[in-house]
Amino acid sequence: MRAAEEGEFDAFFRQQYPALVLHLVAQGESLQTARDAAQEAMVKACQWWQDLQEPIPWVRLTARRCAWRNGRREGQRRVKEQHALAQRPVAEASPEDGLVMREEQQRVIALLHGLPSAQQATVAYAFDGYATKEIADRLNVSEATVRSNLRHARRQLQGWLAARKQQEADADDR
Incomplete structure (x- = not known):
């Protein structure tokens, strides 16, 4: 070299x-x-x-x-x-x-680990700024599969975050 x-x-x-x-x-x-x-x-x-x-x-x-x-x-x-x-x-x-890693990043990564592996990989590439087509090429799946994985991951993560916020609100009320 x-x-x-x-x-x-x-x-x-x-x-x-x-x-x-x-x-x-x-x-x-x-x-x-x-x-x-x-x-x-x-x-x-x-x-x-x-x-x-x-x-x-x-x-x-x-x-x-x-x-x-x-x-x-x-x-x-x-x-x-x-x-x-x-x-x-x-x-x-x-x-x-x-x-x-900020505390927020640690929490996000901990949440990502709860997703199925295909969704983890898709979200990881999306976080890195890859477009849907690029992610599909990298993971050797269709663009529809990428969109589906992202949609399901977002729903799952939103549900977990809503539950966490509710737990924090309940703890603050005590």
Whole structure:
């Protein structure tokens, strides 16, 4: 890799690694699994850097595949980590991963983990600003499926948020 390409990749890594980890966490991976898969995808991106036409979608898809292929979805451990992440005060967020999550972001991620995996993936791409067609291409589904997943996810999340607001209002009345 030439020096110019090395500098370009270095800038890409610094900007995209934290976003990639957050993207994988939003899709239901544990923080450690997301870090491992993101690291593995970035290593592959570095190896193929000069040939990559669209590095951001490529590295996201590669990271997703790394997480799946390595079989790192660990059921109980993942649920415990997600719960701990959602409960952890913002001040304890690890600076090494570059994820400075506000309390609101932690709550949203905790809620996303309650969605079916197809809806998690769709919402994660939507949060990253991808258009419906782009999401459909990335997930290899129809645009109608993307719209349906987003609609169902929104309804589910709205229901959960309404219930949470009601609980908070009831607690304030006590």
